[in-house]
Amino acid sequence: MPELPEVEVVRRGLHRWVAGRTVAHVQVAHPRAVRRHLAGPADFEAALTGVTLGAAHRRGKYLWLPVIEPAQSGRALLAHLGMSGQLLVLPPDTPPGPHLRIRFGFTGGGCELRFVDQRTFGGLSLEPCSTGLPDLITHIAADPLDPEFDAGRFASALRRRRTGLKRALLDQSLISGVGNIYADEALWRSRLHYARPTETMRRFEVDRLLEEIRTVMGSALDAGGTSFDSLYVDINGSSGFFSRSLHVYGRAGRACDRCSTPIRREPFMNRSSFRCPRCQPRPRRPRW
DNA sequence: CGAGTACCCTGTTGGC
DNA sequence: TGCCAACAGGGTACTC
Incomplete structure (x- = not known):
């Protein structure tokens, strides 16, 4: 993945x-x-x-x-x-x-x-x-680590959408490089629910979310980058990161690292979403 | 046109 | 023990 x-x-x-x-x-x-x-x-x-x-x-x-x-x-x-x-x-x-x-x-x-x-x-x-x-791939948006990435443009494009936050994060024409794992991790770190309506996202929340996405990606890059300075070009070097640094992904039933509430797994877009029900409460008017 | 869903694929896992 | 369903999920073609 x-x-x-x-x-x-x-x-x-x-x-x-x-x-x-x-x-x-x-x-x-x-x-x-x-x-x-x-x-x-x-x-x-x-x-x-x-x-x-x-x-x-x-x-x-x-x-x-x-x-x-x-x-x-x-x-x-x-x-x-x-x-x-x-x-x-x-x-x-x-x-x-x-x-x-x-x-x-x-x-x-x-x-x-x-x-x-x-x-x-x-x-x-x-x-x-x-x-x-x-x-x-001209329709693929810049990714959050790209110097061309424009947070202001992303924030307004996000608010123009009429959908749920995680759906938007996975849409590569809006922001690229974010998949199911890092979406869940960044949402947990930002204390945001996946069904949060995009149009209600405040600018400071968008900025904090972007910061957390960069943090998660950055530490994964550090973990993978070190073991890859060799002949072997592979995708599995991040396994160390996966086992150590994930807070919600694949941790259904385990205690939240912040509040100890059991992490919940929910079906979402034909796959799974993991969240802490206490840190990431369901919004009043959730948007799929 | 924008939003949401079905499907592609195969190895692994878990339930019965 | 063996079989089958569920699962993993990015991107795109498709429907509504």
């Missing part, structure tokens, strides 16, 4: 191990991994062979590396990890494993890049990239 911090850790790994390298060969082992590449797996393989990839970028949970050679090709290799995707930098003789979807070899030999994905919600594609952003 990679959210922004995990994806950022992967971005750093890609930047270190893949940026600047030239693709010698590509092999798509599972067509679903390139389903967003509309021209199909064969075209994906052919179009990427021989290109040189540039610096690794990220917006929210999307990653991309622009094609820098041939120059002005206006394309980028775009990746989304979905729920279980991993980008691994491994020696070529590493056994494939059952969930290997795509492998890239580079000129000059050395390690391969592998896209491994159990549940195949993730995928890669080669996308037109006319601006600084792949065309496909």
Whole structure:
């Protein structure tokens, strides 16, 4: 379940191990991994062979590396990890494993890049990239760690919505990079209920919420970032953070770290929401 | 058009 | 012990 911090850790790994390298060969082992590449797996393989990839970028949970050679090709290799995707930098003789979807070899030999994905919600594609952003993801909002992120604009866009607060947090066109786990954690830290009507959010509450989102993401980044300065570009480095720092997510029935009231799990948007019923009381007029 | 829901997928878990 | 339902959930296509 990679959210922004995990994806950022992967971005750093890609930047270190893949940026600047030239693709010698590509092999798509599972067509679903390139389903967003509309021209199909064969075209994906052919179009990427021989290109040189540039610096690794990220917006929210999307990653991309622009094609820098041939120059002005206006394309980028775009990746989304979905729920279980991993980008691994491994020696070529590493056994494939059952969930290997795509492998890239580079000129000059050395390690391969592998896209491994159990549940195949993730995928890669080669996308037109006319601006600084792949065309496909221009609707994705800036994330709270992006210097371009505008808190004032976010606050007013949030208030224009007619929905519940958590729904809005998970809407990547409003704010990106926040998934179910960090949404619950940030709401708990801000003492806000997931069904709080967005239009009633005061500016100071929005600012406090953003601060807590950044805090949660920042500590996850610290936890994952340290163990990832190596050959292995992976999403599981944050497991230490998950086990130690989560206050509500996955803690149904356990005592709230602030007030000892048992944490409650509630169905929400076909998934789960965790909250403290005392610290995060239901609003008078809840909005789904 | 904006809001909300169904669906994609597979390994793990828990109830009976 | 074995089987099946529930669960995990981001993003998008779809409906209302």
